[in-house]
Amino acid sequence: GDSVTQMEGPVTLSEEAFLTINCTYTATGYPSLFWYVQYPGEGLQLLLKATKADDKGSNKGFEATYRKETTSFHLEKGSVQVSDSAVYFCALRAGKLSFGAGTTVTVRA
């Protein structure tokens, strides 16, 4: 079935460091891909999405490119802030929405 695998955390970084969270997927057909973020004490929010191959989603300085050849949708940010500390979920939609396990990111000042 459809599934998402994302890198395990936790990830701890210093402010202004570069962040990458790897995400790969398995799906039949051409799913849409998402990154959701969950800040402490809150529900999930959509961070960015891409609906077809080679699309790049971007928001709040985060980017992810839909790579069909490598079945990947890695999340990147060039310079993280303390306020980026959160749990990040990769997800795909091919029919229902399927989530990865989540990656906890902590950014230290």
Added chain:
Amino acid sequence: DVKVTQSSRYLVKRTGEKVFLECVQDMDHENMFWYRQDPGLGLRLIYFSYDVKMKEKGDIPEGYSVSREKKERFSLILESASTNQTSMYLCASGGAGGWTDTQYFGPGTRLTVL
């Protein structure tokens, strides 16, 4: 902005109790969802509803039921709570595109079953 609210942020219940978790959305969305979130497992779909009085099982419906009597409200029911149902429960809603639409999440209810 879309707003999805859940009746409680924290709930503590005893084994065997009947538990109701309520979710309300204010965007007139057709679709509503209940997930549970557990460390290392991500979100798993319990039930969803695409219309009033309609419901579909998700991936882990055992031990749960749902009710959707009004469009804006979707309730999750634990008929007889068990300790393995201790979890974070997240409600979400989405528009008429169903799975093609972005889902909007509530803040979650952290349920502890003793």
